[in-house]
Amino acid sequence: MIKGRMYVNGEWTGDSLDTIDVLNPATGEQVGTIPNGGKEEARAAIEAAHQAFPEWAALTALERANYLMKWHDLILENKDEIAEILTKEMGKPLAEAKGEIVYSASFISWFAEEGKRVYGRTVPASSPNKRIHVQKQPVGVVASITPWNFPAGMITRKMAPALAAGCTFVAKPAELTPLTAIKLVELCEEAGFPKGVVNLVMGDAKAIGEEMTSNENVRKLTFTGSTAVGKLLMKQSAERMLNVSLELGGHAPMIICDDADLDKAVDGVIASKFRNAGQTCVCGNRIFVQEAIVDAFLAKLKEKTQTLKVGNGLEEGVHIGPLIEKKGYDKVKKHVEDAVEKGAKVIIGGEGAEEGNAYFYQPTILTNISDDMLVMNEETFGPVAPIQTFKTDEEVIAKANNTRYGLAAYFFTENYSRGMKLSEKLEYGIVGWNDGVPAVAQAPFGGMKESGLGREGGQEGMEAFLETKFLSIGL
């Protein structure tokens, strides 16, 4: 049992508050408790970050990179322990959890280096006695709200560039999965970050979110989560023009063309759709297969899918863990039932299992899919692959883009000219061509339309934490 605490101004706090239980979604057993913090705790953390900002921002990028690299190395040294905590509170299989820890550390090492390349520029002036400089400066205190599906990766993808840029940080992890975040912050302490540079609060999401958006000392809000909550935070932030980055929901199309390498396509669909039990905002949600190859594709997909084992992620050989909670399980069930009622055929799966407070769902493939089904209109957030066929590229592009979301899209073709045309027409921030898992630290991750604002990762991910200042000098 882990007794989690908040971290404010270099002190572990929150012992006097009520607690929230943290449960293992694979067993329903309690794995820890956290303090139920709120406005007051968020305010104290923001104040600590505000006080720490000038000194942190004044360090050289190299000095900040040294702290970040110590943190990075400690995370990798403690990879197995953190991964086990992650699996116990979130459910994903241990091998996947270890992969997430390595992924989360990759943001830290990449941004530690990128921080050294925050360049300004000089611009030719309009008169001989003037000079123009463009400078980049850290935005200030950053508040972050992160989700339960990637308890490590979503924090470091925000925190590493923010710290490297010279910002100080207040993190609020999801109440369902705070223990990984606590461990990561313990390692920040061990890495020696100065007091107040990194702060961690948790508890009442609404109260903490309101403080983060209304407190004048917060200069940037960075959020990953649902589109509904993103819109709410954006409305709250509009009041004082708070700079926001929002990484929100998706409804990704996966297009399998008749000239695809079928093995690549099947592997790509399995990786995208069943990773994290389908609980990722970038996972394929609508699969479109060109008519001529649908039988061959389905046969291969079914063959591989039936080898996937569902169970407790701590057990050897498990590929798909539980869904995080009953609400998510009920949604997946409802989507499959709705599809079947409207005529869908279950090729494999289609069954859930409730074991006490633990909720598992079989990897599921559905065909005979019509456009009015819930699976074609909402993010399922579960291991369900609805398959539709298409005839022409024009038809499939229109279908793929027919959504208010625009986070990730995928297509499989071995034809370069066809692939370039498809990629140009897809209205998505991330496009995987013969690639079901494209995200990496050095590339921009984020969505168009209602999938969000801004990008994380890559140069764009650093820019999100910088202000641009135009300096005009009269000589």
Ligand code: SIN
């Ligand atoms: C997400 O879908 O929530 C993040 C996935 C990733 O970083 O690969």
